Amino acid sequence: MCPALAASHPAAYHAPFALYAMNTPARGSLLGIEHLDKKQILGLLQLARRMHPQKARPLLRGKRIVLLFYEASTRTRTSFEFAAKSLGATTTLVLSSGSSIEKGESLIDTGNTLRAVGADCIVMRHPSAGAPHLMAKHLDIPIVNAGDGMHEHPSQALLDALTILRHKKSFKGLQATIIGDIFHSRVARSACYLLTRMGVRMTLCGPPELVPEVAATLTPGIRITRHIEEGLRGADVVMLLRVQSERLAGMKIHLQDYIARYQMTAARLRLAGRDAIVMHPGPIIRGLELTAEVADCSQSVIVDEVRNGVPTRMAILARALGRA
């Protein structure tokens, strides 16, 4: 039998990725946070802290970076583009509409085409989980995941970590609560991996349809609560996720019920720590997952997150292309 699968006990069934991979991803690829260790995460965050979009050295001069977007994006796309350009790279944007992708070209063929044209790195967003992994298996250039389906959004987790560090100095002893649609959220998965790895205690809060019990198996150090009051008590970081009303409808959750139970209001925020920060990956829907008052309050760091996106992505690209 295949050696890793030989033992009869189920515990032996953790087959390592390398066993099956056709090829390992090119050095510098960032497919997710799950397989990064604490040292790698801290390295990226330290690099991000040193990055200044307005006065950056042209580390990536002559490099060609393709932004391959199969899904709509505003902040991720523009901040990757600014990040690349700040470092002197050339960028080109390829959207699924208006390209050969629309004509039915496969993901691997698109990747090979971009490689042949001269891409040194591909930053990709895709509605299907694992699409960047497929690309990375077939290409010898670094692939940066800018969000794949419900799976991971590593650059978002890193910029959120940078935002937390800039407000909290260190991760030590912190408690973070994520409220809302965890099930469909790649932001939540990446945040859980990153923050628990840094020793942050995580609480996931929402109804069972959006926060299934299985979410606690993602990584050690996660607890689940259905009650926002319980979720907020003692929290240093409160992260809200967008309510996707079309998904709620499919799950037979009433919007008004959701708002009543889980909307972040000024009164509820007072249950969290005095200097708790309020985060949101955006886009925010005022009046749904949070009130306008909370969105604009002094504890809200939502705009900081967006601002931190550029230096974080500069660090990711510099690492991807071996300039860090």
Add this chain to the structure above:
Amino acid sequence: MNNASKSLLIKGGHLIDPAAKINAPMDLLLREGRVAEVAAPNKIRGTSEEKFNARGLIVAPGFIDLHVHLREPGQSYKESFSSGTSAAAAGGFTSVCTMPNTVPVVDTADLVSWQRSPERGAVVNVFPIAAATQASQGQTLTDFSGLQRAGAVAVTDDGKPILHDEIMRAALQLGAELNLPIVQHAEDTRVTENCSMHFGPSSFRLGLRGMPSSAESAIVERDVTLTQQIRDARLHVAHLSTAEALKAVRRGKRARARVSCEVTPHHFSLIDENIGEYDTRFKMNPPLRSAVDREAILVALADGTVDAIATDHAPHAAHEKEVEFERAAFGITGLETALGLAISQLHREHKIPLARIIELFSSGPARVFDLKNRGSLASGSFADVTIFDPKKRWTFDAAKSHSLSRNTPFNGWQFTGKVIATIVGGKIVYLAD
């Protein structure tokens, strides 16, 4: 070995024929497509034109696979009757039951006859399973009687379930009148839309929508209940994959309902975690389940709850698999790795006796679809024989597969237990190098 020989003596082997309760060194004489004589070593009285030395080998009734996709008509770039049955022969299968989800769907007697025609070039026996509803749309029953006369051994909408209670009830009722089994692909597709794997920690980790176990077991529970309610109705649960569905099958069997089930080698060998990082070679439907489900399947294989091992051989072209996980086709090939997996996993790892494994490959499946004079080597049976070496170690190389497709998770796996010769109707159709 001359394939045209009219008689063949298989000497020196250890014969295991669970249906005849034989598990002993025996010689076997085949003549004119039938088993002529079974006798203790060197006691065969009849003469033969050819001899096969089976010293150190197991001689078993020809294996029967209740569940293969040979893709014709319509998708011969994936597989053909010729290539698929060559793979079957290499895997020790002397008979295969083909699934009707071709293009077009096999829902008429003409299509059944077309599949059975010698022009298809099959090298093993082919028993078509026809569609249960027109175009497998789940709305209107097909002409069961006409399909049966044309040679269909069962009906199914495989790939899809028969979802509506009333249609399933009607199918079981009509099947009962004709003594025709209804084969169900048990999946409540109302809850598995856009799902590409089993629901559990692995699907959550990968961000993939998962099929809950209950999507299978709810349908099996309903079907078992319907089968109990209808006199003489026959239900066969295809590729059963969950512990909960096994409970429903046990309930039916205890109540003496005519309920049978099959499991695949991949479901008794692998679990959902083996998908790793989106490896589409591990994507099939039903999906690889949890370790708990696999354990339950191993118990059911040993205790007699499971009637047959069936491969669900589902060939696909590379371009249908080397895509995003959610877009990749469901299914893996399985004919050539079934015995290796059964002996390595079931016999060596889990101590299931060889006789029970052979039962699951021969008399068990023969009983499920009433394949007369098959699944046993009793005198007068069809001369379908599988000869294998239970101790031989070998490595499966998918590139050398007889199938047109290569979509297997078992490439490079080392197995114990290898098919040495496959004999169909007295003719050797496969001989190992």
